[in-house]
Amino acid sequence: xxxxxxxxxxxxxxxxxxxxxxxxxxxxxxxxxxxxxxxxxxxxxxxxxxxxxxxxxxxxxxxxxxxxxxxxxxxxxxxxxxxxxxxxxxxxxxxxxxxxxxxxxxxxxxxxxxxxxxxxxxxxxxxxxxxxxxxxxxxxxxxxxxxxxxxxxxxxxxxxxxxxxxxxxxxxxxxxxxxxxxxxxxxxxxxxxxxxxxxxxxxxxxxxxxxxxxxxxxxxxxxxxxxxxxxxxxxxxxxxxxxxxxxxxxxxxxxxxxxxxx
Amino acid sequence: xxxxxxxxxxxxxxxxxxxxxxxxxxxxxxxxxxxxxxxxxxxxxxxxxxxxxxxxxxxxxxxxxxxxxxxxxxxxxxxxxxxxxxxxxxxxxxxxxxxxxxxxxxxxxxxxxxxxxxxxxxxxxxxxxxxxxxxxxxxxxxxxxxxxxxxxxxxxxxxxxxxxxxxxxxxxxxxxxxxxxxxxxxxxxxxxxxxxxxxxxxxxxxxxxxxxxxxxxxxxxxxxxxxxxxxxxxxxxxxxxxxxxxxxxxxxxxxxxxxxxxxxxxxxxxxxxxxxxxxxxxxxxxxxxxxxxxxxxxxxxxxxxxxxxxxxxxxxxxxxxxxxxxxxxxxxxxxxxxxxxxxxxxxxxxxxxxxxxxxxxxxxxxxxxxxxxxxxxxxxxxxxxxxxxxxxxxxxxxxxxxxxxxxxxxxxxxxxxxx
Numbered sequence: 001x002x003x004x005x006x007x008x009x010x011x012x013x014x015x016x017x018x019x020x021x022x023x024x025x026x027x028x029x030x031x032x033x034x035x036x037x038x039x040x041x042x043x044x045x046x047x048x049x050x051x052x053x054x055x056x057x058x059x060x061x062x063x064x065x066x067x068x069x070x071x072x073x074x075x076x077x078x079x080x081x082x083x084x085x086x087x088x089x090x091x092x093x094x095x096x097x098x099x100x101x102x103x104x105x106x107x108x109x110x111x112x113x114x115x116x117x118x119x120x121x122x123x124x125x126x127x128x129x130x131x132x133x134x135x136x137x138x139x140x141x142x143x144x145x146x147x148x149x150x151x152x153x154x155x156x157x158x159x160x161x162x163x164x165x166x167x168x169x170x171x172x173x174x175x176x177x178x179x180x181x182x183x184x185x186x187x188x189x190x191x192x193x194x195x196x197x198x199x200x201x202x203x204x205x206x207x208x209x210x211x212x213x214x215x216x217x218x219x220x221x222x223x224x225x226x227x228x229x230x231x232x233x234x235x236x237x238x239x240x241x242x243x244x245x246x247x248x249x250x251x252x253x254x255x256x257x258x259x260x261x262x
Numbered sequence: 263x264x265x266x267x268x269x270x271x272x273x274x275x276x277x278x279x280x281x282x283x284x285x286x287x288x289x290x291x292x293x294x295x296x297x298x299x300x301x302x303x304x305x306x307x308x309x310x311x312x313x314x315x316x317x318x319x320x321x322x323x324x325x326x327x328x329x330x331x332x333x334x335x336x337x338x339x340x341x342x343x344x345x346x347x348x349x350x351x352x353x354x355x356x357x358x359x360x361x362x363x364x365x366x367x368x369x370x371x372x373x374x375x376x377x378x379x380x381x382x383x384x385x386x387x388x389x390x391x392x393x394x395x396x397x398x399x400x401x402x403x404x405x406x407x408x409x410x411x412x413x414x415x416x417x418x419x420x421x422x423x424x425x426x427x428x429x430x431x432x433x434x435x436x437x438x439x440x441x442x443x444x445x446x447x448x449x450x451x452x453x454x455x456x457x458x459x460x461x462x463x464x465x466x467x468x469x470x471x472x473x474x475x476x477x478x479x480x481x482x483x484x485x486x487x488x489x490x491x492x493x494x495x496x497x498x499x500x501x502x503x504x505x506x507x508x509x510x511x512x513x514x515x516x517x518x519x520x521x522x523x524x525x526x527x528x529x530x531x532x533x534x535x536x537x538x539x540x541x542x543x544x545x546x547x548x549x550x551x552x553x554x555x556x557x558x559x560x561x562x563x564x565x566x567x568x569x570x571x572x573x574x575x576x577x578x579x580x581x582x583x584x585x586x587x588x589x590x591x592x593x594x595x596x597x598x599x600x601x602x603x604x605x606x607x608x609x610x611x612x613x614x615x616x617x618x619x620x621x622x623x624x625x626x627x628x629x630x631x632x633x634x635x636x637x638x639x640x641x642x643x644x645x646x647x648x649x650x651x652x653x654x655x656x657x658x659x660x661x662x663x664x665x666x667x668x669x670x671x672x673x674x675x676x677x678x679x680x681x
Contacts, residue, residue, distance in 0.1 A: 069506045072675055091508050098508040105498035109304040110297065121293035122507040124286050150304075166503065 018048035022174050023068065024098075027077035030063050030229075037063040039229040040077070045222075047173065050196060052220030053215070057257055060229040062102055065178050068207070069099050082173055094125065098167035102178040104107040104210070108152035108161045112143055115151055121165035130169075137165045141195070154177035157188025164195055172224040175199050178209045193219060213249045223248075227256040285385040290509035294517025295524075302487050302525060311486055316479060324471065325544045334412065338582025343417035344380070346372045349387025354428050354508050358652035361427060363420045376406055382417035383407040395432055463641065467541075469641040470614055473634040475533050477610035481582070483529025483605045484522040485596070488582035491518045492672075501648045501678065511672045519576075519583050519665050526575040527615035531568075563640050566650070570640075573657035574633040578606065587671040590680050626652040629660045 023045035030038040038060040045051040053061045066072040070090040079086045082096035095099065107115050113134060119179055120130040138144045141161045146154065151162055160180070167175065181189035196219050199206050210216055216223055217237060224234040232255035233240060237248060244251050302308045320663050345364040347355065358364050362382075371374040372384040385402030388394065394401040405421055410412040434444045456464075495501040504514065538559075559567070589595035613634040619625040620639070626632045632653035641644045671677045 049332065065504075071502060071505055071678070093512070094506055094508045097506065100501065101502040101506070103499045104503050105500045107297070107301060107500060108498075109301040114297075114300070118297045119507065120297075122290060122504070124289055124508070133532060163503065250669055 004016060019048050021045075022047055022082050023051070023079075023207060024227060025064070025068065025077070025079040028064060028067055028074050028079060029076040030060075030072060031075045033075045037229050038067070038074075041224075041226070041231055042077075043224050043231065043234060045174075045205045045207060047205050048200060048203045049221045050200050050208055050219050051133075052216040052223035053207065053209040053226055054211065054216050054223050055209075055226035056211055059226040059256070061226055062178055063173075063229075064226070065099075065101075065176050065207065065209055069097055069176055070094055093171070096172055096174055098170070098172040100160075100163050100167050100175075100177045100180050102182065104160075104163045106151040106162055109150060111148050111150055112138070112154070112158075112162050112165075113147040115162050116165045116169055120169045123170035125170060133169060133199070135172075140198075141165055142191075145207070153208060155188070157184055157191060160188060160192060161186060164192070168199075172204070174205045174207070176207045176209075179211070181210070181212070213252060217248050225252055225255045232256070244256060263627065265568070269600045287510070287513050290513035291517040294509070294514055295520045298487070298491055298518055298521035299524060304520065305486070305490070308486050308525065312483055312525055313532055316418070316529060316533040320533055323475075323538040324537050324540045338413060338416040343382040343413065343420060345417055345421055346375055346381040346383065346384045347387065348372060349389065351389055352425070353392055354387070357428055357431070358424055361424065363424045363427075363656050364417065368505075372406065373517045376408060376414075379411070379414075382411070382414045383421050385421055398436070432443070450630065464541075465641045465643060469638045472534065472641065473613060474607065475537060475611040475636045476530050476571055476574070476637070477606040477630075477634070478603070479524050479529040480571070481599075481606055484526035484575070484579045484582055485599055486526045487522045488579065488586045488599065489589075489592045489595040491522065492583060492586035493589040493592045494586075494680075497591055497663055502527055512669050515583070515587075515665065515669045515672050519579055519668065522579040522583055523572075523576055526579050527572055530575060532569050533581070552595060559641075567615055567637065567640055570636050570650070570654060570657070572631055573661060576661035578602070579655055580661050580668060584664055584668035588670055588677055588680070606630055607632045613638060623649070623652065624632050626650075627656045629657070632656055 021044055023043075025044075026042050028038055028041040029036075041060070041064055043051065048241075053064060055061050063072060067074045068086060069082060070086050070093050073087060081093045084092040084096065086093050107118070112119065114136065116134050117130060120133065125133065127206075134147075135144070138147050141164060143158065143161050143165065146158060151159060180192050180196070184192065193215065196206055196208060200221075208219060220237065222234070222236050223240070224231045226232065233251060235243075240251055241247060244254075246254070250260065268416065271310075288436075342362050342365045344367050345358075346369045347366040355366050360368050366385075367381060369381060371633060372381070372386075375381045376384055384404075384406035386406070388401050388403070391401055391403070403425065407418040407421075437444045437447070492501075495504065505511075581602060585598040585602070586595040589598055609631045619631075620635055625635055626649045636650050636653040639649060
C-alpha cells in the first residue's frame with residue numbers, strides 16, 4: 001500500500017461523530033539552556049479546521065511548530081499528530097504532515113518539477129503515482145507553465161508555490177504553515193491565502209502561524225494568542241470577540257502586552 | 263552509517279520488514295544523492311573546480327615548472343658568466359678563455375659590481391700569484407659570490423672548476439718535472455652504472471607528484487559540494503523542509519556523503535588522467551628531450567590505487583560534510599574546511615622524507631599518512647600487501663567514523679539550529 005493510499009482525506013472527515021482530531025498538544029514545554037521558549041502550550045485541531053497561532057516575533061510560535069513537526073524535542077509535555085506521538089513515532093508523524101517553514105528557500109538549480117519530484121521521492125511515492133500527482137498539484141497551484149524552469153528564475157511567490165507543492169505532494173492530512181505570507185507581494189500573499197482555504201475545504205487540518213490579524217481573521221476558525229511562550233487566549237474568533245467586546249487586534253495587543261509585562 | 267549498513271544486511275538476510283525498510287532507506291539515499299549530484303552538475307563553479315581547473319592546471323604544473331627549471335639550467339649551461347678577476351695571472355686567464363668556463367673582466371668596485379649583477383662572481387688573486395705557484399708555494403685565492411642568486415652560484419661552480427683544472431695542470435707539470443707519471447695519483451677509476459629502469463625512475467617521479475595532487479584534489483574536489491549541501495542548505499532555508507520529511511538522518515547524510523565523494527573521486531580521476539597524459543605525451547615536446555617517460559601503470563596497480571584513493575576521498579568527504587553540518591554558514595564551513603587542505607597536503611609532501619617509517623606496521627594505521635605510504639609502495643613497485651590491506655581497512659574505518667560524526671551532528675538540535 002502506498003503512502004498516499006494510507007492517508008485518505010475522507011477517512012478524516014467522515015470518521016466517528018464529528019471531525020477527526022488530528023493535532024493534540026498537551027503542556028508542551030521547551031527550554032534552550034536558561035531560555036524558556038514555550039511554557040505549557042496545549043491545544044487541539046481537527047480535520048477541516050484552520051487553527052491560528054498568533055503572536056509577535058519570539059513568542060514561541062515557531063518553536064511550537066518545530067516540536068509538532070518533530071524537528072525539536074519537547075522538554076516536557078506530549079503531542080500527537082494523526083494519532084502518532086511526536087517524540088516516539090517521529091517518522092509516522094512526518095508521513096502525516098506537510099510543512100512550510102518560515103523563510104523556506106528553494107533548490108535554485110532544480111526545476112520546479114524536479115524539486116517537487118524530489119519531495120515525492122523523499123515520501124517514497126512510486127513513480128507511477130508521483131508523476132500524475134506532480135501534474136495535478138502544479139495545475140492546482142497554476143505552476144504548470146513554469147514547471148520545467150529552474151526555480152532560481154522564479155518570483156518569490158512562485159518559489160512559495162513550489163514549497164507548498166513540496167509540502168502537499170504526499171497528500172498529508174495535517175499542514176503546518178509558518179508565516180506563509182511573510183515577505184510576499186499582495187498577489188502572492190492572496191494566492192497563498194486561497195490555498196489555505198482550499199486545504200480546509202479539502203478536509204485538512206491546518207496550523208497557521210502568523211502575526212497578521214487580518215490574515216488570521218480571514219482564514220482561521222480558531223486561534224491561540226501566544227506571548228512569552230504561553231497561550232494567553234484561545235478559542236473561536238467570534239467567541240473571543242464576544243467575550244472581550246474587542247476586535248482581534250485589540251485582544252492581541254492586550255494579551256501580548258500582558259505577556260511582555262509578565 | 264553502521265545502522266544503515268546493519269539495516270541493509272538484515273534486509274539482505276531475508277527479514278521481510280527489514281527488506282522493505284532497507285529498500286525504502288535505499289530509495290531515500292538515492293533520492294538525496296540524485297538531487298545533490300544534479301545540482302552540483304548544474305553549478306558552474308563546481309564544474310570549474312572538478313573538471314576545468316584540474317585539466318588546465320595539471321599540464322602547467324607537471325610540465326610548466328620542469329620546463330622553467332630546464333630553461334634556467336640550459337641558460338646557465340650555455341652562457342659563459344662574467345667574473346671579475348682582481349690580480350694578474352696570465353696562465354689562469356688564458357685557461358679561462360680557452361676552456362670557456364668564465365669570461366674574466368676587470369672592474370673598479372668589485373662588491374658593487376657583484377651586487378649590481380654586472381659580474382656574477384669575483385676571483386681575488388694574491389700579488390705575484392703565478393710566481394708563488396712557480397715557487398711551489400700554496401697561494402690562497404678568494405671567491406666572492408651571491409648564494410641567493412642561482413646564476414651566481416653557477417658562476418661559482420665554474421670558477422671552482424677553473425681553479426681545479428688550473429691546479430691539475432700545475433700538479434701535472436710538477437710531477438713530470440720530478441719524473442712521476444700523473445696517472446700514478448689516480449690508482450682507482452670509478453665507473454658508475456645506474457641500474458634503475460625507465461619505469462622505476464618514472465615511478466619515483468610519480469611517487470613524488472601523485473600523492474600530493476591526489477591529496478589536494480580529494481579535498482578541493484568535494485569542498486564546494488560539502489559546503490553547499492549542509493551549511494548552504496541552512497543558509498538557503500531548505501534544511502528544515504528536508505528534516506520534516508520521513509528519511510532518517512542517516513539516509514540524508516549518506517546520500518549527501520556519496521554525492522560529495524563522487525565529486526572528490528571525480529576530481530582525483532581527472533587530475534591523475536591529466537597528469538599522466540601531460541607526462542606521457544607532453545614531456546618530450548615541452549622539455550625538448552628524446553627521453554620518454556614510461557608513466558603507464560599496470561591495470562591491476564591502477565585499480566588498487568583507485569580503490570585506495572576512493573577510501574581516502576571517503577575520509578575527506580566525511581570530514582568535510584561533518585564540518586559543513588556543524589558550521590553556521592557557508593563562509594564558516596569554508597573556514598573550517600581550509601585547514602583540512604594543509605592536514606592532507608603536508609603528509610603527502612612529507613612521506614618521501616620519512617621513508618624509515620615505511621617499514622613500520624603502525625604507520626599504516628595513521629590516517630592520511632597510511633594512504634600515501636600505500637601509494638608510494640604501489641608506484642615504486644615495492645608493494646607489501648599486508649601494509650596495503652591495513653591502510654585500506656583503517657582508512658575505511660576512519661571514513662565510517664567521519665560519516666557517523668556527520669550523522670550525529672545532523673541529529674543534534676543545537677547544531678541544526680546553531681546561529
